[in-house]
Amino acid sequence: MSQSIIGKLEALHPLPEEDKKLLHAVVGRGKTLKAGDDIVREGDHTDVVHVIIEGHGFRYKTLPDGKRQIIGYLVPGDFCDLYGFLFDRMDHGMAARTQCRIAQLTEEHVLMLTSRPALARALWWSELVNGSILREWLVNMGRRTPSARVAHILCELLVRLQVVGQATADSFKLELSQNELGDTVGLTTVSVNRALQRLRGAGLISQSGREITIPDVAALKAFADFDPGYLHFRQDREERP
């Protein structure tokens, strides 16, 4: 059950065996959410920290006219709202995109985890990386062409899903509609559709149902201007000169 969470944290910082056991005990089986359910609603208070054990979700904000901006993806192993119990109200919502299994940790659990130096550092890393991803998304939305924006998102998902064993070297299951991709990168569904078509036309991706295959990962990364450095995974840090 806790495998994805350990996988994600260990990709950022090594954990001793006892820390993994503690995580495993604290995470438990979690609760199941249906696709479309809110993990935490925008404006609500939460007493617990939610962690994705299985399934995919996203962070979003809703505008007064009903438009939605997706501001982050949640994949297995991700902490949705670490320390979120400090907020009176959540400044954004989190929703399950697919059926999800979600662990709920209390403040006491979090204190137990952060009292262990390696776990504390892993959790600091994970929060730093959340900020880093948001910065990269801001650049993506403001400064890349529609097809490069979409390509960048696909590269990020490939790498993040690989870390938790949910993607092969060159393929993964895209759990997002074109409308949701549009809400992520600030494009209309029509533009996302054309962007995906361009990527397919150029041979950078191929799609079969929800399955995305990237025949030449380096080529897609180059096209998208994707440098995984902002994800700060150890493997990438250690490979850099």
Add this chain to the structure above:
Amino acid sequence: MIEFQPVKVATGSADEEGRLVFHEGKLIAVLVRLDDANHGPALGQWSLEAGFNGVDSTKPPLFANLAAAERWIGRQIAEFISV
């Protein structure tokens, strides 16, 4: 007074059939008909590709026909508050 002028638009897809939309003789929007099979249920509808001076939206609706597009563009012009 809104007028349409047929135009071919390079979208890199089968969506070519377009209209330049003029308001009082000035270009205010560009529409394209979604003819590419990839659009699925949106096929045949008109999409706002560009809009000027208030005829803009980060998420414009699709239009079943040009009359619907004209109504929406007319509303955008009427509601536009110049800042």
